[in-house]
Amino acid sequence: xxxxxxxxxxxxxxxxxxxxxWLPKVIxxxxxxxxxESIKAGARWREEVAKHLELCxxxxxxxTGDNLSSQWIHFEAGALAHKMEQSFVIPxxxxxxxxxxxxxxxxxQARKASRDETLDLLKTLNGALPEGKLSEKHLVxxxxxxxxxxxxxxxxxxxxxASEEAAKRETNDILEELVERIRNVESxxxxxxxxxxxxxxxxxxxxxxxxxxxxxxxIPKVPARPPxxxx
Numbered sequence: 001x002x003x004x005x006x007x008x009x010x011x012x013x014x015x016x017x018x019x020x021x022w023l024p025k026v027i028x029x030x031x032x033x034x035x036x037e038s039i040k041a042g043a044r045w046r047e048e049v050a051k052h053l054e055l056c057x058x059x060x061x062x063x064t065g066d067n068l069s070s071q072w073i074h075f076e077a078g079a080l081a082h083k084m085e086q087s088f089v090i091p092x093x094x095x096x097x098x099x100x101x102x103x104x105x106x107x108x109q110a111r112k113a114s115r116d117e118t119l120d121l122l123k124t125l126n127g128a129l130p131e132g133k134l135s136e137k138h139l140v141x142x143x144x145x146x147x148x149x150x151x152x153x154x155x156x157x158x159x160x161x162a163s164e165e166a167a168k169r170e171t172n173d174i175l176e177e178l179v180e181r182i183r184n185v186e187s188x189x190x191x192x193x194x195x196x197x198x199x200x201x202x203x204x205x206x207x208x209x210x211x212x213x214x215x216x217x218x219i220p221k222v223p224a225r226p227p228x229x230x231x
Contacts, residue, residue, distance in 0.1 A: 003033065005062065006062060008071075009064060011157050011160045015153075015154065019032060021153075022149060026139075030125060059089045059090070091109075094112075
């Protein structure tokens, strides 16, 4: 069963990497996927992310105190929830209380990165397997054998400083997206032929203090797109 690991920010990335390595050791039928580890060099990462959002049956959101408002987290959670009949979303919170998770992410039942709730997460994943489920006894034995490995990785993630650049990066993503949209608009305008000129919204005029009218061009509507980067 494919499991999509959603992350944003350095701490969250460390948690996702730990789960990526650890989950198949406990339940061999799990196939974790995360963008950093699973996208081959040269591949178009936007298309790869979109493809695996569609293929994965389970999504684990690696939430920390510095990524609760991340555009990427919300985008990927929304994409997974869109196919809710075939999949489900589990916020996995680290270093914060579950009460810190607000809507729309609060609609999903979260698990803390603690021993007991991580075991509960594993039981949920095991129960979702279409075939080859482990018995509860076997699952607990596997969990007990491997928990210390994950616990050490989670402790390492706790030492990662919260990225002060996280907000700056989000802002830069938005600015880059605006630049790209403007370029797309310019390309679209230049491609309009004289025959399609009648399809362009009529311009309006606005009087200036000198009494001379100036042309006011309509603002084009550009469809929203997912953010460019998760960092």
